[in-house]
Amino acid sequence: MKIGMIGLGRMGGNMVKRLTQNGHEVVAYDRSPDAVTEIAKSTGAVGAASIPDLVNKLEGRRVVWMMVPSGDPTEQTLETLLSLLSPGDIIIDGGNSNFRDSMRRAKLAHAQQIEFIDSGTSGGVWGLANGYCLMVGGSDDAVHYCEPIFTTLAPEDGYLHTGAVGSGHFVKMVHNGIEYGLLQAYAEGFEILKESQFPLDLPAITKLWNHGSVVRSWLLELLEDAYAKNPGLKDIRGYVEDSGEGRWTVQEAINENVPAPVITASLFARFASRQEESYGAKVIAALRNEFGGHAVKTE
Structure with missing residues (x-):
């Protein structure tokens, strides 16, 4: 053909x-x-x-x-x-x-x-x-x-x-919304591992989890490959774009009255990744200082 x-x-x-x-x-x-x-x-x-x-x-x-x-x-x-x-x-x-x-x-x-x-x-x-x-x-x-x-x-x-017509792109939209949630879960988990009191070998953990673990996946295989090329993920800025499908998935969840907290939170996490300095975080810091006398870090 x-x-x-x-x-x-x-x-x-x-x-x-x-x-x-x-x-x-x-x-x-x-x-x-x-x-x-x-x-x-x-x-x-x-x-x-x-x-x-x-x-x-x-x-x-x-x-x-x-x-x-x-x-x-x-x-x-x-x-x-x-x-x-x-x-x-x-x-x-x-x-x-x-x-x-x-x-x-x-x-x-x-x-x-x-x-x-x-x-x-x-x-x-x-x-x-x-x-x-x-x-x-x-x-x-x-x-x-x-x-x-x-x-x-x-x-x-x-x-x-x-x-x-329309069903193909609808299914792909939800597919990508799910992908947002999966990526965010891996991101949060590996940050917790990195910041722990233990000197953990993150590349070794990705390899381990890809053998028999219930969280093994192609995405985790790709993370294993990324760590093999760049163990510390050096020179990679934590700035994450979105191409639209996550937003559309959240909007359809609203239209259908379907609770989708994980996908929604993962979309907002991408927005947060693009901020050099969060004004919203400044507001929270100021309020905590006002009501509780909590220390405020200054620029």
Whole structure:
């Protein structure tokens, strides 16, 4: 099957490599001509000079996978594709879009008899070697047609048709919310270990826990690898970004009246990591000094 890929960042580029290695023809486009040249040279994919050029190089029932940042880049790419594709063609959004945006975009595509699939994609930089976990929302017809693509990108049992459009990105959103909580639990645990009265070997503990412990996981394996490269995590600033899914998960929990204290606290912990100095902490320190005479540290 021939597929168009828009967006050749690290994940998009690795997806092109995995597809071409498994016999798929890929037409690839990125805003960076150098990225297009590199991927064409390294994979045998056909490079495209523009989105119209990419569409023209596809044939039959055309399938275009968008792997671009969520928000305006996805919106603009979709608008361009809708002006170029024909009834029956398929657009797949494999980025981290909000599921409500995906549902709205599907309606825009449906108005032109174009199919829209939302594919929540997990696997990061390891996807090329290990495959991508794909959470796919869309019509039965469109998903079935694209199944050879999904089964190529995913490891065994790593692809699921989750339901109607929007469900794929919804499941991925919750997946990432859970990830926030897991990461925060490991972070807090290892900080407690580090600050304890015992001279503990944290790299050794990660290795130990990955053998038979109930908290063993791929994330802990990655932490073991990180400690192997940098035992003291030197020169790494404790500043943690969030890409949106944690916020959306908390908002949906509110909408559904579902208590989600762990995911919510882990999101707020990321906000706290970005503060050089917390004004809120200053307020607490001042109040403790006022009501209890507790000492205040001065700058």
